[in-house]
Amino acid sequence: MESQRSFLLIGLALVSFLLWQQWQEDYGPKPVEPVQSEQSSQMQDDGVPSAQNAQLDDMPSGDADVPGAVAQDSTNNERVIRVLTDALDVKIDLRGGDVISADLPDFPVKQGSEEPYSLLRPSNGLYIAQSGLVGRNGPDSSRDGRPRYTAPQSDYVMQSETLEIPLTWQSEDGVTVTKTFVFTQNSHTVDVNYTINNQSGNAVSLQQFAQLKQTTQAPEGGNMFMPTYRGAAYGSEEDRYEKYDFGDIEDENLNLTSKGGWVGMLEHYFVSAWVPQQDDNIALYSKLSANQYAIIGFKGQPVSVNAGDSATISAKLYMGPKDQETLLDLAKGLDLTVDYGFLWWISQPLFGLLKLLHSLVGNWGVAIILITVIVKGIMYPLTKKQYESMARLRNLAPKMQQLKDRYGEDRQKMSQAMMELYKKEKVNPMGGCLPLLLQMPIFLALYWVLLESVELRHADFFLWITDLSVKDPYFVLPILTGASMWLLQKLQPTTVTDPMQQKIMQFMPVAMSVFFLWFPAGLVLYWFISNVITLIQAKLIYASMEKRGIKTR
Structure with missing residues (x-):
């Protein structure tokens, strides 16, 4: 009888603790976060992979090489272009050509609200999608920092079935890179294409990279009663879907090769994901940047472009809801981000x-x-x-x-x-x-x-x-x-x-x-x-x- 009474008391204590913890989360005082310049912290560690496959060291960066941390002055405001479609409201930083903000107009943050759900964001918990070209001649491997692209205009609004946003960079020796974002009507998928035109007189070697970068201070999804996952994940040739949370990234860098695959950052109902060409051999990686930003990404194989020739490298960036049919069409296993657990085959x-x-x-x-x-x-x-x-x-x-x-x-x-x-x-x-x-x-x-x-x-x-x-x-x-x-x-x-x-x-x-x-x-x-x-x-x-x-x- 005494043991049964003890079990009952333990059970009541557990229920009380769960209720108290949930009340604290919903109504208790919030911790005061230390005031810190996001721009200065990122200047120390940009998180962009180096040209060497075996290393993920950060490349040198200067004051202007901070993607997403655009200062509120006229000079840096000219760095950002805005793209508005029926499914996405996106901001692209011309320094590096990174997507630093992505709102979803068709998904309000609250029911009946006109404020769209913010998936990618440069502040209030950094969460951005970076991409570029590293390698021996890659513009993102330059000692001067990330490349500064130019664009024909600063604002784009979709008026047809597709909308192309060309960003152009040219080296001093005649290599031109055009990074084109292709938006499609009623779609949360963006094609990112690199066209390399080599007029330098020498062969050049470049290597695509794409990664998602998010602060490890991002709040956990759900609550103690209804836990939902928030963090990184990836898919490879062998493992269609694997979670790799922020704790995993802090403990050990992901480092594996695969034919095809994907990398993503997950929230309860939404996901951002980089998807390479599925017949390409890629290297999946993760790292902790500046001791506070979790990064997961992929690097493609080096591409050599002879003098006088051109080449095209492509990937897809998905920013939207966990729609299973759409995600399955993009990559094998990406639909499993709608995580039904081990009973997915019944669910x-x-x-x-x-x-x-x-x-x-x-x-x-x-x-x-x-x-x-x-x-x-x-x-x-x-x-x-x-x-x-x-x-x-x-x-x-x-x-x-x-x-x-x-x-x-x-x-x-x-x-x-x-x-x-x-x-x-x-x-x-x-x-x-x-x-x-x-x-x-x-x-x-x-x-x-x-x-x-x-x-x-x-x-x-x-x-x-x-x-x-x-x-x-x-x-x-x-x-x-x-x-x-x-x-x-x-x-x-x-x-x-x-x-x-x-x-x-x-x-x-x-x-x-x-x-x-x-x-x-x-x-x-x-x-x-x-x-x-x-x-x-x-x-x-x-x-x-x-x-x-x-x-x-």
């Missing part, structure tokens, strides 16, 4: 079914209800077997007690007698567990579908639930879910006789209701509908058993 078909239902009814909340009904209907035979097995075991409770009274502490004889009783009564003691174990992967997979799918972000249901991806503002669904769990508990009498264990069981609906307070409304809706269907199924199963003379109480 992906369930997501396909959810999308199909939404296309029919036009409401994601109704689609969640329908997919829950379908899944519960398919698993009804397992549920029926589970409940019948549990009822038969409950009916054996008096005989089990007689065996305990007869054999006392003799566990060996007790076990033998129990097996004989099960055999005589034709009861499988695992009959109630196996159906449940078969159901759990399906429900867990559906849980991850509802948690990870960007389609549910800002998705309206009805009445007060206007966003299925955030918690119920009035906590109606969590309360209803807790009530349904309590009814299920009453409908399923237990053989537990210990008072302390009974109190723990009675406390469970309350504890779960507390956890559900922070769950997205779509997930709570799924659990509530599942409980309601289980109640109906239990009533039908028990009625059928009573007709066959099987006691259910």
